[in-house]
Amino acid sequence: MNKRRAPRKPFSAALHIWLRQHRDAALKALDYFRQAPVSSLFSIIAIGVALAVPAMLLLALQNLSGTLDFSQPRQIQAFMRLSIDGQRLADAAKLFEERPDVEKVDIITREQSLADFQQTTGLGDALELLPENPLPAVLVIHPAPEITDPAAIKALRAEIESSPTVEKALLDADWLQKLNSLGRGLRKIAWITGLALAATVLLLIHYSLRTEIIKRREEIQVVKLVGGSPGYVRRPFLYYAILLGLAGALFALIFILVASLSLSGPLRDLSALYENTFAPTPSPGFSASLLLTGILLSIGAAEITIGALIREIEPGA
Secondary structure, three states: OOOOOOOOOHHHHHHHHHHHHHHHHHHHHHHHHHHOHHHHHHHHHHHHHHHHHHHHHHHHHHHHHHHHOOOOOOOEEEEEOOOOOOHHHHHHHHHHHOOOOEEEEEEEOHHHHHHHHHHHHOOHHHHHOOOOOOOOOEEEEEEOOOOOOHHHHHHHHHHHHOOOOEEEEEOOHHHHHHHHHHHHHHHHHHHHHHHHHHHHHHHHHHHHHHHHHHHOHHHHHHHHHOOOOHHHHHHHHHHHHHHHHHHHHHHHHHHHHHHHHHOHHHHHHHHHHOOOOOOOOOOHHHHHHHHHHHHHHHHHHHHHHHHHHHHHOOOOO
């Protein structure tokens, strides 16, 4: 009795055909690179540089935001009247700390002010000649985290200064405004640059695809003449675009790593000054986002370019 061969399941057969078609398309796309290695290399470098510039700006902005903390308000220094010390100083600090727009209050007593002044200026002998300590106590007032508007912090400083226990309240408001403006400006520059260079990447991939499609015009006409489906025709070019975007993103990532390593020394010194830790090299999440951006931009450029150009190429045209 002859055994019947079990038919292949429809799903597994379709999956096998689908995988083979995409494998062949990917191999064909790699062959496009091999046929024109120099032009492909220059396209990858151009795409990589266009991706690296906004990525480096965003990476620098992340580190600067963590170090300078653009969203965090500056401290307000309240110089107390000379008669305010001891328990009266503690009561004044408690009164300010109970405000909803104040996070905490640090107390610097008159004795601590004097010790700090002697240590930083070296005028300890001269101060000892004075009959009493001339320096006031200071309350360092930290605004609440949600108070980020410079105008609101100025208003808080004015209210603190109006207290009968306070002689003078200081806030470097100009620096605060400049710092916030710098943070907003850097973010806008990074996004505008990113959008401009993303458009550049789209154009680079568009022209690379256009060149490849025009070079293979006769081949596309033959495939259409024998009944090749639109998907079969466009698939190798789609993989070519994805490989261009991925290779460009990898080049951008390597470029950023090399630049970060070359700047590691100065960045360590700057990190020590601000008592913070810089992360000059991109994190795994940042790297994955950069690679994904390259792939998505290449797919977008391919969808715009391939269909329109291939529809124009018909047998006998």
